[in-house]
Amino acid sequence: MDEEVVAVGHDVQVVDPDVRNYVYGLVTALGGFNGEDADRYVLGDDSLACLRDIKRWLKLYDEKNNRMDVARCLGEANVVSGDLLPILTLWWGTGQKSKHMTRIALACLELLVPLTWPLEIHNQMTVNHHRHTPYLLQAQVQYKRGILKAGGSNLLRAAVRIALPSMAIPRSERESRDEGILKLMLYFLRNVAIISPNSRLAAEGDEEETSRSSTINAFHQQDALALILTMCSNVGEDFNLQDIVLMEILFHLVKGIDVEKLFKDEEQAGSEYASDLASILNKEKMARREYQKTAPTRHSRFGTMIWVKRDNGKMSTVSGQRSLRDDQQTFEKMDQSKKWNKPKPRRKHEDSTQNSNFNTPAHLDREATEHLRTFVEEFLDSGFNPLFTHVRKAIEREAERVLDINTRQFFYTVGWFLEAERVRRARQARRTAKSKGKAKNIEPDSYGLVAGVLNQETFITLNRSMQSSLDNKEWEDLNAQMRCFTQILLTVQEMAVSPLEDDQEIAENIQNRIFYEETTHDRILAIVRGYKDQSFGYLDSCTELAHVFLRMLERYSKENADMQIRSRRKAKRKQKKADNADQQDEADNENDSEAEEMEDAAQVTKERNFDFKRFAAKFCNQACVDTFVAFTGYYKELSSEQLKRAHRYFYRIAFKQEMTVLLFRMDIVALFHRIIKGPEPMDSSKSVYKEWEELVRQIIRRLIKKLDQRPALVTELLFSKITSTVYYLEYGHEKQTISASKRPPPEVVITSTEATTRESQLHIVVGALVLDGRTDLVKWIKHVLDSAADEREVWEIQEETRLLEDPEITTLPNPMITVKSKDDFVQNAMFSNARLRLLMKIVGFERLGVEDVLGAAWIVPSSLKSEDLRETLSEIRKALETPFSADGDDDPRNQLQKKDRGSGRGDALQGTIDVNFGSESEGEDIPEGPLFPANPRSKASALDELKKKRKKKSKPNAEREPLDDETLEARREARLSNSLSRQAKIKSDLFIHASDEESDAEADKEFFRLEEERRKKQAFEVKKALLTGPGHSSKGKGKKAAARKRTSDTGAGTDSKRQRRGSASASAESDADGDIVMADPDARSSPSLHADEDDLAFDDDLAFSRDRPSKPDVSDEEEDAPVASTRRRMRGGFVIDSDSE
Incomplete structure (x- = not known):
């Protein structure tokens, strides 16, 4: 059966017709405008029941089936602008005292919250979601335009008025219904703050009507900001469950707003606007000038193809009229054609968090700037500490109302308000300095207004979150945490120079706690080195944190010469073998690898002196350089402060650390040259242009000098530098390192007094190896002896033949035979197994050289004949055939012990x-x-x-x-x-050698005569003492x-x-x-x-x-x-x- 192809958007049913008809019927029965008075909305006979039915359809059909059909139908029916908003306007004007109208208004609020709920693109979206999401995004923008404009600008105030009775009830007496009403009101304000025009969709209507400025102005005019400020100030007392929603509202009001512009005076703002306009016009002029250089002419429609003869005699073909202008354009055209687009691996699909994106800048008009600045100042004075302290505790205990996205919002909002506090103080200081002598001296304010996020609990939460985000590669979360950490450091830096002694002591304590942990230092370094292809906002936060942290740590280490830091390292523990054979057998049955080295997750903590030069040298590597090079690549869009940040890093690399070699790479040198000489150079009117010009000049000067000293640098310009290459290019020779080899095991000796022959000694050592499960090592010794005996026997036969042919020929000694290991395991055993080394010595092997290190050569000496080797081999075979017992004194391992070296x-x-x-x-x-x-x-x-x-x-x-x-x-x-x-x-008999017997007979005779006289004399004295006593x-x-x-x-x-x-x-x-x-x-x-x-x-x-x-x-x-x-x-x-x- 052939299916008929239908064009999309004509006859395709995106929603079930039955669902559409039923929803449309409910909307029609809800009410409408009267024909006689077109401006007055008339409710239906059963409007409250219709509102509740629509709510059930949204909940039971859309939410339960994970669809958006009902929301789509309500959007097409224009239920928000045509029914809900007029009903709220009607209630605000005439029906506030009517309970029935209040219930209808509450039902309208219950519908507005799910209809304005923010939509996110995620990897769990179905075909239905992709079909309806674009339409609903545009519909929500229309909802927000109607909320901010309709009803005489009282719709937000009406939502607040609905929740006022519940707010007036003490927290201990509130019911779940009251808490639900408060939650509805706050979620409605949050949704209105979140909704913004989607840049990927065509805009309908005036965008300024739904901009951030319009939102802030509406919140201010309809007392929503005052309500938020009141609830934030009483979070710990009356509104414990509303802390997360309040924080979300603040986040969506302030995200992307430049704090510096927010707190500028009118004069500064005016001059700033003028300078911005001038810079934009200047950029446009420069772009037009660059365009005119290659602008199309009246003959540019004709095709062009030329041949370029290169230095090696080869010909290249270049097309296009741009290549006709000059040689540089021709070569640039060739370079563009040779550009290699490296294939990128398919990135893991991440959930879009467009609504929580704080990297996009937001611009405010003057009225909105004034309203928001006033609100921020009041919030810092009264609501900052209660709100963020309560939110931090909720995040720490992982409350049910806390979502993953809320942690990101918390850290960003804390960092934004800390920056606002610093800028506000700077603004007050400028005003005081400007009106000096005219105004009374005002005592400086303490930093206690923001002390709620400058305690140890906040630092612990921040460090844990940063490490978790870094490990899990949650880059946007880490971005917000880096911004927060940077602002904390800058706030502490200003506290250290505060005129109040309490602030100075607190700042000293905070710096000591932050810089004391080496894990914090390592985390900052890992973040800078780990940049790959994240967003520009992440790159900006990363470089700013590294810049601020290095600068503050350098200053603090200079002020505290005896600075100590605590480092944590993994500890290695070795499991010792049991001395008793029974214990060893039992342990072998439980765990075969008991004798091997094990790594435990235990942390060894120790304190050590801090050396800033050593820490700063860790940033002198190619990964960190690449991060700042990528940041500098945006030099045309960077501000003076950001360009200064990059300049300070490259200056530290080149001149403080003397690691200019790291910057000698072709793309880096080309970037520096382009920044100063062009094409498209840095704006020379910027304050940091002269500093950059001098830095680039010195770096290129050193490059030319280094090329004369190290011709190999010409090749290395194409590649990143590893440590050995950097050392060679810097000093002209490779770095001499001495590898730390392991110590040989203690020597083992045989303690049995009965083992006097080689056969008995071999029996003990072979038995010990067999009981240790190392029979393979004994077999390897057998193989070496067998092959050495064969080789030695062949040599001896050849020598006998030579002597028979010519008896006068001088006999040659037997050549030494190298003992070769069959694999790496045997090679390590030759160094680390003391019993195998004892067996090798007993059979006659010798070690070459004085140093006893891993890999030392062992040989079969020339003194051992083939007969001796055969005899040793037969003794080992007999020992292997003998059964060994591991019980008591019969265990051959008990007859071996370490040689006492003495202590x-x-x-x-x-x-x-x-x-x-x-x-x-x-x-x-x-x-x-x-x-x-x-x-x-x-x-x-x-x-x-x-x-x-x-x-x-x-x-x-x-x-x-x-x-x-x-x-x-x-x-x-x-x-x-x-x-x-x-x-x-x-003279002792132990020191009498064979040479003493060569003495003459006269000396021996005299010796025995003296000994005889001494014995007689002693016997006489003893006899006399017995008779007379010792006293006489x-x-x-x-x-x-x-x-x-x-x-x-x-x-x-x-x-x-x-x-x-x-x-x-x-x-x-x-x-x-x-x-x-x-x-x-x-x-x-x-x-x-x-x-x-x-x-x-x-x-x-x-x-x-x-x-x-x-x-x-x-x-x-x-x-x-x-x-x-x-x-x-x-x-x-x-x-x-x-x-x-």
Whole structure:
């Protein structure tokens, strides 16, 4: 069946005929104008029921079915201008006291709100929406024209009058119906403020009748502005649920209005209008002059085609008579034909928010400017803080009445009124300065009028919203937030220079809070660097925020030299392996990647000093430069302030940061040249023209100089500069960097005393790798050994053949074989796996070079023959065939441990324990080194023994006079000499080498003779002591006296130094710690030493008896100089005195 093609707009039914007929019937029954009195509207018999039926049709048919058919029919029937507005006019004139007429007026208001509701283009629109939206947009403009003009300019006042009874009721006594009436009235005012002529549709009637100026004048004349001001001042008390609607009305009244022009005086406004007119005429004149250069002539209808011979001899064809004028026009024509239109990816369809677009400027006439300025001043004085504080709280708690678009409107409106407050103060300051001496001195106002948005809660909300918009790429929301943040910074900047000290303190506190967070700095940088293809309004806000933020931060950092900022970084945590094998197995079952490095979302917060030069250098990159270059590309439309902003950035790049190389790109240089020299240059009458001219001259001058120094720059002019290229062009060489390599793992050793052979060692290490799940690494070692053995065997056969052919030929050593990893995993394991490295050392592999870094070469040395490699390979195979147990002591991993490298504290403690007996000085350098090893006991056992042997001695009864420094120095030298001579006589068997057996027989005979005499003499002394006792031995007495005297000297020297340091209290504290305090020789007793208690109690009386304490002898008491009591340290039963203290 063939379908008949019908032209659109003729016989196509856009609305269901039944719906149209029923709606038309309701409109007809509603009422109309009487034939006798054409100016008087007459209601129908049941007009209230008709209004309610129309409302049901709008709700149940259009809203429920997501259609616009009923609204289209009502628009075609002219129900607003022909019925609703006349009914409201009738009620305002005669029927305010009639309840029935009041109900009808309220029903009309209920219909006006949905019929004037703003229409938006979004991605959920149906065919029905696209069919009806253009018509309804034009119909709404007609509705607004009728509302502002009809009824003797009382329709807005009538809507307000309908809601007055509900406003008079206290908030606690209002019902839901009263709140609904207030909401209807405010939404009606909002809709009237929103409706504006659509630029994409043909205008009908005079556009000035529905302009912003007409709206503001109507709001002022019909007391709507007074109502809004009253409700804003009482938001926190009587009108809690109306805050969002009030904010929307303010947004649509002030969006796009230039605050500077709003607060200009009449004289300034007049001169401004004159200058604007002159600039427009000048632009028109320049455009006409440029056009005349290429204007068509009487012969321009003829076609033209020419050939252009280029430098390389090739011919190019250019068409058009413009190419005949001069060579420049010809080349421009060629360049235009070569222009590459880069295909752009299909952009994601975004919902149109034309009604909330604040980037389009709005112009007001003088009357509307005066009315709006008066309203703004009154609002700043009384309604700013209550309204915006309440709206911010509603946004924070995500109230149901708050929509996504309201957050954008909130930040833009806050920023606009903050700018208005700054401009108003500047205007007042100009007036005061102008009338100086004529008017009385007026005290400056505090910034408390706008303090509701200068608190920490607002900053938190703003920062969170900015980061969310940046992450979600909601550019228009971010645009409004950047405008708000910029105005907050400028307001704080003026507060800092306020004559009021309170304002100065508040400004200092706010700046400290804003600049303290490094995340704010990083966010500003990310916004500037992230510009791509957003709108010009976004670009303007972005560059202005960066300019203001950098300038204020620079000034604040200079005033606060010790400025601190808080930085947050992600922390990395490593999960440690369990020491116990059972715990490790259990953890492996739960999570196989437990031993790997994990990144957590935890934030590490730390404070650091702020360096402004370092932060400003972050803006010296190609992305930021591209952002400001794109902004400068609009130089013909930019104001002097905007051009100055771009000039300051390029000046900072070129001269403050010395990064002129970033500007050496062909398109940037061409833009700078066009700004000054043309074609279409900057207007030379602007105040910043001279500054731009000097900047461009210096940049081109540096470019020419740099081209002579770096010929490579000729090529780099075509491209953006990366960091390495910038460094090379600036300094002439590449930047030398040292890569921070990872440290090798601690060395692992085998602790088993039974693993003395290579086979047993291989069994342990291979078993540990197998239990770790690294059998692939063992197999790789097998493969390397197998291939190395084959290669080495071939070499050995070749060498044998050469020797058989010519026995006199010199044999060559086996060549080294490089150990090659099969992949990156094995390469990393060769550096990071300590057990694999131990296995490689056991099989005989060696590492080349001194540095142990990732990627270091390992080789099979030439000393290993093929037989050795085969033997090692067979041992590894046997180890792999052996089953390994992970239980208890059989686990081979328990027989491996990290090699103890020693720590600073342990070395110091060991240095104290390892005493060179016979010397009472510790820490002195011996010229030829000690001839016996350190104490072989482990640290743990030595400490346990020391704890057992610590005893406390009684303190001295009286202090004695300390010795002078010269005496102490002489005694120290004597003790050192004595120590060296005694150590030279001692030789340990650990230091006896094979070369010692080469001594002659005479020396050995003399040595054994002396040893025999020493044993006999010692036996005699022991026997004599058993018979007579130690007190009757004169030799023992002499030894005791010498020991007593030596100890007294040492104690006096030590105590003298301690007294100079004034550490008497430290001695008492050390006594409490368990150190043994050695008493005066006259008072101390001899401690008993037993062989079972101290393994250092040797029988060598000749070597150690001088240092062992004994009872003092009365006859020797006068020989000793009186010394003060001192505190001694004992290690293993021996007194250790340190002159280094």
